[in-house]
Amino acid sequence: MLQPGSLIPPAFYLREPPEVARALLGCCLWREGVALRITEVEAYGGPEDSASHGRHGRTARNAPMWTEGGRVYMYLCYGIHRMLNIVTGEPGRCGAVLVRAAEPVAGLERVLGRRRMQEARPALLAGPGRVAQALDLDLGFSGQALFEAGGLELREGWPPMRIAAGPRVGVDFASPADRRRRWRFVEAGSPWQSAPSLGGVPRPRRVRNGDRRPPE
């Protein structure tokens, strides 16, 4: 039987988003017997980060990004998917980390049911929409404190051996500099990550026409 690690204290979150993002790898999200070990994250900053929801200043939707670190910011993406973000920094500062992939460590049956899958393959939890679905999170979780027991919690897990960094996914609308910023972090070598893969685990490529070479 797996023991929950200890709750992560508020001070953990009081750093810049990329630092918190790296530290989140290996930590476990717990809710109602389900535990997911975080394997992929992305850092987002304040108004100075043109890829961030904070880029236009504080609004009704993104207000949780300005709250104290360790709280949740949920939003709806493409009208369909719910995204789990972990707020960073002091109150009044804007920053958050998007949880993009995880590895199941407890409550697998319930996760399989929510994801409508028969067995645990990487697609079970590879992608931010899938992570939120596996934890059955909705927008009402915005504002929840991860450092308080009950509801959704963040607890200690097993840190990665090595971390790989790359550019963030799905931010083509941002400035060239912010697009290039390497604020996506994954556990190197983990199969539990979304596409495109980082850190030396080539995802099986679907090739259209026999033995055509992939572009450089």
Place this chain on the structure above:
DNA sequence: CACAGGATCGTT
């Protein structure tokens, strides 16, 4: 008040 488009995913 209209409208464009998005920190995605599953299927074709």
Place this chain on the structure above:
DNA sequence: ACGATCCTGTGT
């Protein structure tokens, strides 16, 4: 490659 699906942010 595409459609789903809804609400935010911006402009008039």
